[in-house]
Amino acid sequence: MKTPASLDFGHPPETIEFWKRLVREALSLSPPTPFYLFSALPIAERIAELDAALVAAGFKSKIQNLKSPLGFQHFLSCKTQPVAPLLRWWREQGSNIEVVSEFELRAALAEGFTPENILVNGPAKHHWLPNFSLRGLSVNFDSPAELAKLLPLAKKLNWCGGVRVLTGEEFDSENPPFPTQFGFSPDEAVTALKKLLRAKVRTETVHFHLRTNVSSVAVYERAIAEVAAICRAAKFGPLHLDIGGGIPVRNVLSRGGKVYDGEFGLRSFAQMLRQSAKLFPGLREIWLENGRWLSTGSGALVVKILDVKERRGVRQLICDGGRTMNALTSLWEQHKIMAVPERSGAAALTVVHGPTCMAFDQLARMPLPRSLKAGNHLIWLDAGAYHIPWETRFSHGHAAVVWHDERGLRLVRERQSFEDFWGAWK
Ligand SMILES: Cc1ncc(COP(=O)(O)O)c(C=O)c1O
Structure with missing residues (x-):
């Protein structure tokens, strides 16, 4: 050091x-x-800053009701900061929450989030999600086995379904030659989307989460292009593109003294998103699940x-x-x-x-x-x-x-x- x-x-x-x-x-x-x-105040400031960049890039503002057809939603990454008063405060702002475990789902429900405001992510949730009978949840499926088990429930409970894709940009940060354990490989994702569409499940979202502290906007841009090709191959037009979290942390240095966000600009990130959204005809919203950048x-x-x-x-x-x-x-x-x-x-x-x-x-x-x-x-x-x-x-x-x-x-x-x-x- x-x-x-x-x-x-x-x-x-x-x-x-x-x-x-x-x-x-x-x-x-x-x-x-x-x-x-x-404190909630720095979180409110970060959200206002990102919102301003997105609106300046042409996204629909929640306040001004501009005519742009494309909006965005922030989901609180519950795992990042599972603090009850934060969940309460966030709910009072009218925003959504992302959970990845049974306890986090129960915490969100205990703090008053309705199923329509909850997005369930994470691996192997077919082992616990069937214990809940929640209509209108958003659920991003993570594997073929999970999809097979949860598909009937998704249909019955009118879930807003999505598929998490393991893009070529996602790898284990500590061992870059290795992939992470999350999501469907590109071929599996095409098959999963076709299966969901054939079964007439309400399928609206395509999702990826790359890792934490993504160093540059170009990494997201390449992942989005890859996901767009998968959607085309599956003849699927998502309403929501969920790009997970990963915006790099501010005011923190690596042990070697490096800044994490030195090559990352919020404005160019927002502009890239506005441009890349054109790859998805009919897209209504970009979904963001930033943890570290938002709450550090x-x-x-x-x-x-x-x-x-x-x-x-x-x-x-x-x-x-x-x-x-x-x-x-x-x-x-x-x-x-x-x-x-x-x-x-x-x-x-x-x-x-x-x-x-x-x-x-x-x-x-x-x-x-x-x-x-x-x-x-x-x-x-x-x-x-x-x-x-x-x-x-x-x-x-x-x-x-x-x-x-x-x-x-x-x-x-x-x-x-x-x-x-x-x-x-x-
Ligand atoms: C699916 C998903 N979304 C969002 C996040 C938040 O990531 P970050 O804190 O890097 O923004 C994580 C973190 O692991 C995640 O797994």
Whole structure:
């Protein structure tokens, strides 16, 4: 890992001020540390920014009711941030949700989403989706076996059916020569679409999700062209093109110091979508399921420094939260760290550790002010995506969660008690 003298994460000053103020207010509620602080406001800002780019590219605006025949829908990627007040807030905005498991579907229903507002994705759902009898769901089928099992249900319950395609652009990021395990291969997808059409299932969607942090617009463009050829081969005119998530994260660096979104522009993304939509005569909507890009900036992890050590040229801050329990993404990402109270002065190479007995438990290794001491709080920014789903109970219980929206701040999850930590055992 590189440790340059100072890292530029590129946050606008107002973002920094927003989080400093919000963490100070949250600390005044005296939540136990570590805690996550999540806010709906950065999510609303991201959506407004993407909407503006799409409308500027010629998509139908939800507010102005322009004449463009082509619209778009955002689906909340539930797996990215399964936080109950976020689901409630998102539903109040009138938006849809994407789920990939039985628990996520039940969470969406518990938070008041109707089946018409729920899209079910993910592999092997023929093993649990038949337990539900929900009319009007949207379901993207993932394999021939799944389709065979679910097709009668799709017809009976008037599902809005779709087919997920494994395009040539989709591969396992950690092992690029290998495909992912998702969706139908192109030949299978043509067969599946024909089968659905023959069976007169309401078939309206063609779908792909490439991976997270897609580096450039051209990757999406090639995947869309491939999917268009599959639709032509199946004589299928989709009403919805569901391009999954994958817009790259902002203000976060790789462990090697690289930005993820350096080659990705929202405007050119929107323009490409408007152009590529022409490959699908009769298309009504583009569906988007962005997780990381949408919610990373909506959270912070707040930890307290418990102890300080200095050895072999590095300062080590031992905190009550860290990678092992709260921030698995720190394995491959670097995030901005701020201190409460603010600390300045000479910097020293510092490793921020969590409290578990693993050398792996390193939230960051970067130059930080030497004036940091036990009792100070650290704010690890951009912790709003894939932290709650990947949190662990390694030696300690789950962290508390503070939620913020237009109505203010409140503690929405207590720190896990010992009784809850141990009481699950029979
Ligand atoms: C089907 C699907 N849609 C959307 C997402 C969200 O992806 P991201 O967080 O990269 O935007 C995922 C993530 O795994 C996914 O599997």
